[in-house]
Amino acid sequence: MRPIARRRTLVAAALAALVLAAAGTVPAAAAPGGQHAPGGSHGPDGSGGRGGPHRPAYYLAVGDSLAAGYQSTPTGGHVVGRGYAQDLARTLGARAAQEHRPFEFTDLGCPGETTGTMADGGCPYPHSFTGSQLEAAVAYLAVHRKDEVLVTIDIGANDVQRCAAGGTLDLPCALNGIEQVRTGLDRILGELRAAAGPHTRIVGMNLYDPFLAAWVTGDRSRELATASVQLSDSLNQVIGTVDARHRVPTADVAGAFATDAFTPTVPLGGQQVPLNVARILQWTNMARGDIHANDAGYQVIADAFLAELPRRYPKG
Template structure:
């Protein structure tokens, strides 16, 4: 059994044996803002910079930064670390440059962010790195867009706001990917991650929460559709995290909470949402993200 499989299996066992904790709908909605957790300074020049023969450049938000509650960012871990391991199977001297920033939106990635960049923005930093290492970057990954949409759930889900935010994501991500592709050329693989839906956990709070879960599923579909369309403009691959997290599977499954939908159970097992009201992936979830990206490596 692979290490990532062991991590996921342990998480599922822990979940199925967990005590039922109190769920309050307002806390579920409030947890939307966890993605904007403070971030440490950006990663340095990269692991093994002196001996690198190729590079992996990672951009994005707190998922790319490997954030976990109570721990903070881990730019060498999270899903990015797992992707690097997979890349090194065929490119053993590949090294990582992770310039992601917790709390980043598609707008802040292109401009002023909470993280400091010599080039002025995360995107500009990435473009400069790609130009400086022309022909030596094997892989670029990016996950971005969730933080554009989450403010539209303050204090409840505002669909009109979310629709406008998704349009912004598509416009900005298309521009971002266009600049990255222009800096890399056609031979560098670009993989864009779509998103799982942590707010399915609201289903556990009862009828009102189940309505929230249904609406959040609709918004997830819209956001991931924008990600797919933007990716297609530059021939980027999409790592289908939504499917890996069984987002559309409502088949009932037996858990410590009783019979609940599979997609809800998956969120409980692979994120901190059902135990700490935090939307970020746990070790098992990050392993799933890493394997989903690794499956797209050419």
């Protein structure tokens, strides 16, 4: 998702009041994650140690700002490297350590990335690779073709999110963005799959709907919230279909965030709101106009990825 810490699509003050009032219902925040999990580290060129009694396991995260672990801060700044990929790497690194296996984690995620820039280059945020993120990922997989590698990918939000800016939904823009995801993700997964070795797992994810937060800003905004779910469902259906075409399981982040659940209603900030609205206000930073997940939300995303892996993965 695009790294914009403060958006004008919603009334941030109203959201902040709700979330502050409901602070006791938010799960405890995860510890900030670094770029590397226990067991070693290396860059996109694949360099790094391969020693130890068991062959190492590798984790490569590719995608947009969610993969990069982007979050805004209350003071108006932002951090990266504090997201689902770091949460997932900690869990997988701990599992590998129990098996006395080296584990190495590389994060190529670039905030602002679209399917187009991922494939052709031009991510607007400073990043660790030259050329495109897809080229860097393919090069990484070529180096590790014989190794056990997990690849996670999230992409597509930035192709469509601009279509719900300003408190309205631009339907032609949204339909065009979804088609861009269909063709762009197909190309990306095709190239990743072609570069992957026999021991590489690729897992995708669908997306939560941050614009559900509009529900609490007025009756007209509830129309935007409802319409945004229809857009989200269409986008997620495309992601799931393209993933399946390339034999890539899809982590059900939308399901974990209860995106379609306008019932039941639950208490939040002194009022009753739909469950899907509550989840967005609890697990993202929409209270200050930032569409990105918070620590709790990123852990939910990591858990959705874990659900698509064997319970003992990685295992020597």
